[in-house]
Amino acid sequence: MSRPTGLIASKGLELLTFGTPNGHKASIILEELKEAYGKPDYVFQSISIMENIQKEKWFTDLGPNGRIPVLVDHDNGKLPIMEGAAILTYLTRNYDRDHKFSFVKDPELSECEQWVAWQHGGLGPMQGQANHFYRLAKERIPYPTQRYVGETERLYGILDARLAGRDYIVGNKYSIADIANFSWVNVAYFAGIQLHDFKNLYKWWERVNARPAVQRGTAVPSESQLVNKRYQERLKEEPEYKQKEDELAETCKKAKEQYGYKYSSP
DSSP states (O other): OOOOSOOOOOOOOOOEEESSHHHHHHHHHHHHHHHHOOOOOEEEEEOGGGGGGSSSSSHHHHHHHOSSEEEEGGGGGEEEEEEHHHHHHHHHHHHHTOOOSOSSSSSHHHHHHHHHHIIIIHHHHHHHHHHHHIIIIISSOOOHHHHHHHHHHHHHHHHHHHHTTTTTSSTTTHHHHHHHHHHHHHTGGGHHHHOSSSSSHHHHHHHHTOOOOHHHHHHHHSSSSSSSHHHHHHHOOOOHHHHHHHHHHHHHHHHHHHOOOOOOOO
């Protein structure tokens, strides 16, 4: 695909996205709605965050925060919606007529809003920092590594407890609360989190990941190399990759030991 320089559609929905957890929130709900109702159709553009396309003026005119995803509804005055949580609620409000992925009354409605907000304000930001200091920072700095990996583990523990005896997060029905949280849990290993240590959460991840619409959504705009399934495959297929992963895990273990980290949740 050529480098995006502006919107390409004139009607319907257009998703400006990349293969990150926040991007996957939007593409998963779009695919779920399309499977359930036959609509909405949408087009997407790949906004490479490595090339900083999301910082270009044409993009920030639509999404002032300079972050993906942004959804543009051309049929509603070319309305742009930024932030994955807002996109989830916008799409279900307008397209989920039978409330297959949303709720209409309390306590489930309030609980769904709470768990989407919990992900948006807690799990996403903390795991994003864990990604950075565990894997991406040029320098291995012990304190923030153990701090953010540890805080993400604490949050995973909260989800794990929530899912005890439940198939899904709210009302025992698959909903946008699951989609919001799944998008981050689906890249757990990238952040140094051993998802298989959280038994309820791991089973939930397997359950959600098996959905065809989820698989299609996580392939937008292209197949991700960060998701848990691909990570597990690479460990088996690529000895050098496994060696590097073992080295990262050992570095994190030493950082935790240095600062006396002990897992605790909540």
